[in-house]
Amino acid sequence: IAGITQAPTSQILAAGRRMTLRCTQDMRHNAMYWYRQDLGLGLRLIHYSNTAGTTGKGEVPDGYSVSRANTDDFPLTLASAVPSQTSVYFCASSDGTASGGVEQFFGPGTRLTVL
C-alpha cells in the first residue's frame, strides 16, 4: 500500500506559469487536504475536500484551485504562479467520518520554487 503519493517531488517554475501539483491516495479516504509549509509559519490549509465532488476553502486559498472528481485524486493548480507561492506543499487525507479527532495521513511533499 503506497498511502499518499505526490508529484512532482520538486519543481522550479517561472513566475506567470501554470502548474498542477498531483496527489493520489489509495486508502479510500473521504477527506483530502492541501497545505503549504513555510519557515516559522507551520502548515496552513489551502483547500480541502470532505468527499468526492465537494471542496472548501482553507486559510490561504487565493491563487490556488482544486478539484475532486473522484475519491483518490486531489490536484492543486496554481493558475499563474508568483514568487510568494514558493513553499513546500503537503497533501493529506483522512477517513473524515469521525466527529472530532480524525487522523490525517500526509504525503512526502512537493518543494516548489517560483522565480
Next chain:
Amino acid sequence: TQLLEQSPQFLSIQEGENLTVYCNSSSVFSSLQWYRQEPGEGPVLLVTVVTGGEVKKLKRLTFQFGDARKDSSLHITAAQPGDTGLYLCAGALDDFNKFYFGSGTKLNVKP
C-alpha cells in the same frame, strides 16, 4: 496572526532532561492534535485529544487538553536524541475536517 500559538519556537536540551511545549489559542476547539515531523517528510500524528481536561500518555510523552479546550501541552520526560524533530499542534473548529496548525516547536536533543 495564527489561530494557534506554539511556544517555545526552538528548544535545545541535553539527553535526559524534561521539557514542555505549549499550544495556546483564544478559540475553542472540538479536537486538538499533536504531530511530529522529520526533515523532508510529512507530519505524523502522535495523539488526538477531544475532551476538556483530557490527559493522554504515550510512553514518555504526556499530552493535556485544557479544561476550556483552548490550549494544550506536550510534556516529554527524559528526552532522547530520537525525540528530535518539529512538533506541531493542530486544532479543528466547527468543521472537524478543517484544521489549523501552530507554527511548530523545533526540538533538538543532544546526546
